[in-house]
Amino acid sequence: MFLEFKKQVNSALKKAVGSLNFEIDDFELEASQHADIASKVAFRLASQAKKSPKDIAQQIVEAIELPEDSLLGEIKAVGPYINITSSRSYIDKTVTGIREEGNAFGGGFCEGKILLEHTSANPNGPLHVGHIRNSIIGDTLVRILKHAGYDVETQYYVNDMGRQIAIVSWAFTQFEFDVSKKPDHAIADIYIKANALLNDDPEKIAEIDKRMQLVESGDEETIESFDVAVSHAVSGIKETLMRMNVKHDSFPHESSFIRSGAVSRVVEEIKAIGRTADDKGALVVDLGDYGFEKTLVIQRSDGTSLYTTRDLAYHEWKGERADRIIDVLGADHKLISGQLKATLNSIGKKEPEIVIFEFVSLPEGSMSTRRGKFISADDLLEQIEEQAYMEVDKRRPEMAEGFKREVARTVGIGAVRYDIVKVSPEKSTVFNWKEALDFEKQGGPFIQYSYARACNILRKAGEELSWISAQDIDPSLLVEDTEIDLIKKMASFDSVIDISARELKPHAIAIYARELAESFNQFYRFVPVISAEEEDIRASRLALVECARTVLASALNTLGLGAPESM
RNA sequence: GGUCCCGUGGCUUAGCCAGGAUAUAGCAUCGGGCUUCUAACCCGAGGGCCAAGGGUUCAAAUCCCUUCGGGAUCGCCA
Missing domain, CATH: 3.30.1360.70 (Arginyl tRNA synthetase N-terminal domain)
Structure with missing residues (x-):
């Protein structure tokens, strides 16, 4: 509105x-x-x-x-x-608008197909607390863009043929794979060991190089060994993502672009525009006119392709399938993504819009799967849910175990997602256990609580007053300051969606959701609903609570937080 | 060394790209509020020369330059 x-x-x-x-x-x-x-x-x-x-x-x-x-x-x-x-008409139209449009309120004003890629972590171990910044920013953007009206397809680009995967597949021949563990964690175990071994014995590196050549030339057995490694890791990663309410529509594999011929095709296209040169046997692209001093290598001197080459083919393919391409990438990709865009531009292909987020590090330094220096997302989720359980237990000791577990899960994930998304992507952060597990902050659970309160009023009204939502009401009876503030806050939902969809800034929605919850809590505190004296005023207020429930649910859903009816 | 991002009260953070009205919130601290729809709540107070210095402008947290501090990156890794 x-x-x-x-x-x-x-x-x-x-x-x-x-x-x-x-x-x-x-x-x-x-x-x-x-x-x-x-x-x-x-x-x-x-x-x-x-x-x-x-x-x-x-x-x-x-x-x-x-x-x-x-x-x-x-x-x-x-x-x-x-x-x-x-004007008053603005207030009234907002209330009727929400009642008519329901969950669609505040969106639906954009159209077109978007292909959004996020997470795409290498399948050499579990997601860690840095990766999930990518997942959460990406998934929140997907939800924002969908609400805005776009048709969004989400992809996780699986690197199934990089050097790191060659190392993992080789690690299978050197170490015992612990099948009792979550598969992505078990992969990390042998990957870390393999790296240590390669470090101690550099002669073994030749075995990795050999695997790289074999996989690119299509050697069945090597491909199979890569696939096994990758699928173990990916299955564990998917499980973690699902737990965080993050869903991808498809998982295109890098190797498929080699096999389809797309990689050789894109190399030929770049050659055809005369930008390539031979540099000590490697094929390089000159992007000087795009402001890149150094050339970009797209083929090794042994003839194999690189990540960049495969990524070019992938993006060319994406460009043929969507109106907009969006990639959520870590700060380490700043340079390479610029080169990718320039190269695509030079061959007349659609360029992706890149959302860069800065790194999450540990107090002792940067994270590294290879060195085993990371805090896994699973560990974080485990601990946060345990913490959340204690909080629920403290507040609702009489409730059934199943209820407490369910609320702890919803609230725990909500706290994690909110904490991550509320910070602008361009700020680098240091992971801190104490802060990550702090529930006293006005974060995700605060918003979920407002929603639960709204649900509770409506539930009671249904039980005690046989209230039904379809009742005709008069919005002009909503005149209290806190009522007007709440309505105006709900009215601005569309503009927040619009701005975060246009600028690809998910944190704006996080701030909005918190403000909306705050407005509702103030209304809740000062304006009686069920005990309102006059029947028509009570009906209008119940309608307002229902509107708030609707918009809070939309805001929570846009942030990927669960909306508990009771907590 | 070059390039990019960040630096806002004790801590975390919005605003910066498109400069303008007393700089936004949260946590923590202090004070007040549960006979009334769940207090994971609400109300109030203190706390900031917006990293430092210069410049542009009628006007700078916001634009430009320099310095300092943190992060990222600099061809055959991804």
Whole structure:
């Protein structure tokens, strides 16, 4: 609803400014503490009109004419600012809008097919707390984009033929694989051992090189040994992702692009535009005109392809299947993703939009699967759920064990996801157990609690008052400050979705969800619902609670947090 | 050494790209609130020369330059 409000503000200002014979398109609208929206346009027009911004603001306000039933209410010039408040109709339409649209409220205004790749961690061990930043940012973006109206397909690109996988497959021939363990963890065990062995005995590296050549040339037995290693790791990774409410639609494998001929094809395409050169037997691409000093190697001197080459083929393939391609990648991919985009651009292919997130490190330094220096996502989830269980047990000791376990799971995952997504991706972070397990913060569980409270009111109303949601209500009876604040907060859901979908910034939705929960809690504290004296007021408030439940559920769902009806 | 990202109260953090009204929240600290829809809640207080220095501008947390601190990266790894 806020998007529509903004549109009306723009057109009202445009007309007013036009009637004063000023030329300007951008009204510099911004959120304000003094109104629902404010325009700074008077600053810009000051030089043009040779008048003070203050006078211009006043003039514009006087020139504004509002149509019947406008979403704009009071319009005031305060110094150079034009402060605009929404009308009663805005409030009423928001309530009816939510009641009519339900879960679709605040979205559905975009269209097109998006292919989004995220996580794509190498299958040489379990996901660690750094990888899940990728998964959570990626999955939240998927949910935001879907709500905005896009058709989104999510992919996990499986590196099943890199050097690291050659090492894992080789490790199977050197060490015992512990089948009693979760498979991705068991893979990490032998991978770490193999790396240590290669470190001690560099002559064995030739065996890895040999495997790399064999797999690329299509040797059945080697391919099979890679597949075994990869599928063990991937099955464990999938389990972890599922536990975090993260789902991928497909898992394309790198090797498939070799086998389909896509890799050789893309190499030929690059050769054809005359950008390639031979550098000591390796094939390199010159991207100097794109601002890259150094050339990009796309083929080793032994003729095998590299990650980059396969990634080029993968992106070419993705570009043929979607209107937009989005990749969520770690900070280590900044350079290479720039080169990837430049190369695709040079052969006239669709470029991906890249979302970069900075690294999560440990207090003692950076994480490394190879060296066994990492905290696995499974460990984190295990501990957080245990912590959450204690919190539930403390608050609802009388409830059944199954209830406590279920709530602990929902709340635990919620806390983890929220903590990660609420921070801007461009900040590097240091993982800290104490903070990760702290439930006192106003985070995921805070939002889930608001939702549970809303559910509880409605459940009680159903039991005690035989309330049903279809009842006709009068939204104009909602006049308390906290009611209006809550409604306005819900109204702005669409604009938050719009902004986070456009800028690919999931953390905006995290902040919004928290504010929405806060608004609901304030309403809950100050306005009686079930015990409201007058029946029509009670009905309107129940409808409002139901609206809040709807929007809270959407916000939680967009963040990938579970919505518990009781906790 | 080159390039990119980050540096906001004790801790975590929004705002920065598109400069303007007293800089946003949370945690922690201190004070108040459960006979009333679950207190995982609500209300209030203190706490910031927005890393430092310079510049642009009527106006800078926001743009530019320099320095410092942290992270990432710099062809045949991924």
